[in-house]
Amino acid sequence: MSRTIHLSPPDVGPLEESYLIAALRSGWVAPVGPDLEAFEREVAARVGTGGAVAVSSGTAALHLGLLGVGVGPGDAVVVPTLTFVATANAVRYTGARPVFVDCDPRTGNVDVALLADLLHGLRADGERVAAVVPVDMFGSCVDYGALLPVCAEADVPVVEDAAEALGASHRGRPAGSFGRVGALSFNGNKIMTTSGGGMLVSDDAELLARARYLATQAREPVPHYEHRETGWNYRLSNLLAALGRAQLVRLDTMIARRRQLRDRYAKLFAPLPGVRLLGEEDTASNCWLTSIVVDPEQAGWQAAELGAHLAGLGIETRPVWKPMHLQPVFAGARSLLTGTAERLFAHGLTLPSGSALDESQVTRVLTAIDGFLTARTGVSPA
Ligand SMILES: *Cc1c(COP(=O)(O)O)cnc(C)c1O
Numbered sequence: 001m002s003r004t005i006h007l008s009p010p011d012v013g014p015l016e017e018s019y020l021i022a023a024l025r026s027g028w029v030a031p032v033g034p035d036l037e038a039f040e041r042e043v044a045a046r047v048g049t050g051g052a053v054a055v056s057s058g059t060a061a062l063h064l065g066l067l068g069v070g071v072g073p074g075d076a077v078v079v080p081t082l083t084f085v086a087t088a089n090a091v092r093y094t095g096a097r098p099v100f101v102d103c104d105p106r107t108g109n110v111d112v113a114l115l116a117d118l119l120h121g122l123r124a125d126g127e128r129v130a131a132v133v134p135v136d137m138f139g140s141c142v143d144y145g146a147l148l149p150v151c152a153e154a155d156v157p158v159v160e161d162a163a164e165a166l167g168a169s170h171r172g173r174p175a176g177s178f179g180r181v182g183a184l185s186f187n188g189n190k191i192m193t194t195s196g197g198g199m200l201v202s203d204d205a206e207l208l209a210r211a212r213y214l215a216t217q218a219r220e221p222v223p224h225y226e227h228r229e230t231g232w233n234y235r236l237s238n239l240l241a242a243l244g245r246a247q248l249v250r251l252d253t254m255i256a257r258r259r260q261l262r263d264r265y266a267k268l269f270a271p272l273p274g275v276r277l278l279g280e281e282d283t284a285s286n287c288w289l290t291s292i293v294v295d296p297e298q299a300g301w302q303a304a305e306l307g308a309h310l311a312g313l314g315i316e317t318r319p320v321w322k323p324m325h326l327q328p329v330f331a332g333a334r335s336l337l338t339g340t341a342e343r344l345f346a347h348g349l350t351l352p353s354g355s356a357l358d359e360s361q362v363t364r365v366l367t368a369i370d371g372f373l374t375a376r377t378g379v380s381p382a
Helices: 014-026 034-047 058-068 085-093 112-124 144-153 205-214 238-269 303-312 340-347 359-377
Strands: 051-055 076-080 097-101 129-132 159-161 181-185 198-202 275-277 290-294 348-351
Touching: 014 034, 014 238, 034 051, 034 181, 034 198, 034 238, 051 058, 051 205, 058 085, 058 159, 058 181, 058 198, 058 205, 076 085, 076 112, 085 097, 097 112, 112 129, 112 144, 198 205, 238 275, 238 290, 238 359, 290 303, 290 340, 303 348, 303 359, 340 348
Parallel strands: 076 097, 076 129, 159 181
Antiparallel strands: 051 198, 181 198, 275 290, 290 348
16 A cells, blocks of 8 residues: 555755755754844745744744733633634733634635624623734635724734745735734644744834744843843754745745645536635635535535545545634633534545645545545546
């Protein structure tokens, strides 16, 4: 049996190898160094922000971003229920409470009208809402044209969770640049990777300087290790930054490859009733992950049945995120829900989407899906 095809494996090759070896040979193996500074400049230029701070994970970037806009103990922070747990965990690290809001069925991104209702409700109850954290789901930007005025009107700062969205844009503006501060992730499964890492991006130089200080154990700029506050050890290493610089060179090629794959899925499912691609209308997505949403009544089959069929053939799929309001760790958290996130969780399936998949692997996936559909519907869509 041939090897398992994973959902979104790292896409690294000779360029990454040469950058990493050059960094190693330069002697800058200790935490900071020229690749780290260059990586920050290059990512800030790509996102279009005044600056950036490279850190050890996207979660660390979110944590520092929340601290940067003044989130603290007892505050409420609005987070979409349909996200990866890191968004809500970072809120908890500050001592604040996440409040969950449901999503738009077409994209899985935050439902902005519902967010406006929630902000009004929280204010009416005397809650201090210290931040809103929109998540650019699977690499598709939130409708910031609608969201930013709602948050401005409520006078609540935006921390953009763009962990999944580097390279995407909304009305020509890059993901990561929409809030007071944005958080990116370079985890192993993301659009580009440093094996593990993240970055804060912002126009606010003061916020970034403070984040850099807090990420370095809050060490005062004196030689004798002076500390007046509790900090964290959150900086990215120079070696990993070198890996990130090579990935950044290849980012557009990797996005194009993922888009090609999404187009092929779109073509395969197009003739079938009751199946759509999540967020397909967004042509400015970075196509990080492609998910289908199945209406079992119309389609005559369930998303989970296709998932089980593919698993049997060594092909990895995943449900769309399990909503945060259903997670035991957040039991009892306040939420404003419509049932959309639960429906996407029940009927969504994320398909292999990685830019590293070669042509024979892609053929294997498409053939396996075609086999399932032919058996279930009696028609081969291919
Ligand atoms: C991956 C991810 C993160 C966290 O990034 P790490 O680098 O894994 O810490 C945060 N938010 C979302 C939405 C993510 O997908």
